Amino acid sequence: MHVVISDVDKVFGGTRVLKGCTLGLERGEVVSLLGPSGCGKTTLLRCLAGFLVPERGEIRIDGTDVTLVPPNRRRVGLVFQSYALFPHLSVFDNVAYGLTVRRCPRREIAERVREALALVALEGFAERFPAQLSGGQQQRVALARAFILEPEILLLDEPFNALDAKLRGTMQVELRKLVKRLGMTSIFVTHDQTEALTLSDRVAVMRDGIIQQLDHPLALYDTPSSDYVAGFIGTTNFVRREAREGHVALGGGLALPTAVQGPVQVVLRPENLRVRAVREGAAAPFTGKVTFVRPLGATVEYEIDAGADGTLRVVDLREALAPTFAEGADVAVVVRKPEACAILPGEPTR
C-alpha cells in the first residue's frame, strides 16, 4: 500500500468528527471521499495535508509515519476548493512557487513550469494574474501548482464546486485522464455521487466520521454494505421483510436465498424492476396503483403505490412504440434478476 490511513480520530470541541477512519491506497490509485457536508471528509483531507493532527491513529506514506510531520515537509499536494491562488503573483509565479521556495535553479524552474502549463493547456497564460482567468483556468493553475512538485499524493477538495454545471462534466473527465496519465495517487473529496463515480477507481462513502464502505463504483451500487450506502448511491427501493430458514419471501412466490436470520431490507434498484399488467394466475411480488408516470423516451419511470411496501420506483426500458401504463392503472411489479437484489440484515438506519 502506498498510502495508509489507520484508525484516525479527530476531535473538535468535544465532538468526534472522525471516528476511526481507515483507508489504504495503492500507488496511482484514485479514491473519492464521498459524503454529505459535515461527514468529516474535509477533516480527513486536512489531516492528510498536515493542517490537523489527529488525536489517535496514524497516516503512513510509503511506510513512513507522517502523522506529526508539518505540512511543508510532507510531499502532499492539495488543490483547495477555492483554489487559493496567490492574487499578487502571476500564473508563472504561482506554479513556480513550490520550486522557488525550494531554491531550484531558475532555468530548471522555467523549464518545469512550461511543461506543467502545457499539461493543463495554459501555455499562453504565464504572465496573466489569477483575477484575469476564468474559473476553469484558475482550477488548472491550482492543479499545475500542486503536481509540478511531484507529490506522493494529490488531494483535491471539492475541485469542481466553483465551476458551472456544463464545464464541470468536461473538467471531471479531463482531470481523471490527467491524474491517470501522471500516475499520481489521488484523493478527491466530494458530495456529488456522479463526480465520485466518474473520477475514482474506488469510492469511500463517509457518514458521521466513519467510512461506511470503500469499494469500486459498481460494487457500491450492486452490493451496498448498508442501507445508507444503498440510498446515497443512485435511487433505491427498500422493502422490509423477515428472513427465515435461509430465505426471504418477497411475495408472489418469489424467495431470495440468504444466510441471515431476522428482519432484513431488500434493496430493489428501479431498473431491476418491471411493470406488468395484472394477469390471472401469474403471481407477482408486488401489486399496486400507478401514481406517477415520467415518459422519458428510452425509459419510462413509474411510481407505484404498493400498499404496505410503500412507493416503488421503477425505471422501465421501453420498447419502441410500446404504450405506457397510465396513472391510476392497477399493475403488477416483478423483479428482473432476483439474484441481483442485495439483502441487508437489521432494521433501517437511515
Next chain:
Amino acid sequence: MSARRMPRSWSDVAGGLLLYGLAAFSLLVLVAPSLVVIGISFTEKRYISFPPEGFTFHWYWAILEKQQLIDAVGVSVRISLAVMLICLAIGLPAAFSLVRGRYRGRTALGAFVVAPQMMPGMVIGIAILFFGSFFAFRQSELMVVVGLSVFCLPFVVRVIMARLAGIDVTLEEASSNLGADRAQTFRRITLPQLLPGVLAGAAFALIEAFDNLTVALFTASPRGRPLAVELYQLVQFDSSPIVAAISTLEIALALIVVLVLARTIGLERLPEK
C-alpha cells in the same frame, strides 16, 4: 443629435443643487484657511495680514535663520520616525494576534488596544506627564515619543487589522502545502498583501507624530521642543509671516505624502482619522 434625457423632477433638481451647494461650502471652509495661510507666506509685509501684498520668498529664507525652528524640525523628524517605528513594531504583531489568535479575551484585548483612540490627545499628554512623575521620568523627547506612540498605536493597529482580516487564510495554508516555512510564507504571501495596510499605518503615524500639538505640549521639555510646540510659542510672541511659511511647507509635505500613498496604494485604503 443631442443625447436624450429622462425628464427630471423638481426634487431631483433641488437635491442636486443642495448637494453642490454643500460640497462648495465644505470646500470653502476646509480649503480657504489653507489658501489664506499660503497667501500670507508670500507677503512683503512684516506682519500677518490678508490679503497679502507683493510677492517674496523672504519668509522661507527667514526660517533658515531661526536656529530654534531648525532644531525643532530636527526634533519632530526624530520623534515622528521613532513613533512610526514603535507603532509598527508593536502594531504589526498586535494586529496579528488580535486577528489570527484563538484565545480567551481576544475581543476584550482588542477593545483595550484600540481604546486610546477615544481619548483626546490632551488627556493622554497629561496622563503620561503625571504618570511619568511617579518614576522621576521628566518631560523630554522620549516622553513625547511615548505619548504619541500611545496616541497613534490604535490607528495603526486598526488599519493593519482591517487589512489582515481581508487576507484569506487558505493562501497561507496553500503556501505551506507547497513547501514554504512560516518565514517564507510571511515574506512571500502575507506581507505583500498586508503592505498597503502597513504603509497606510506608517504614513499616519509619521504625519500625526510630526505635527501633533496636544500630546507634545504636555510632554515636551522646554529645551528640544518639537515643531508644533515651537510654532505655538512663536505665534504667541511673534506675528511675522514666518509662521505662515512653515505652515505652507507642512501643507506641501502632507500633500506629497498623501499623493505618494494615493499613487501606490490608493486613497480609499487610507485610514479615516
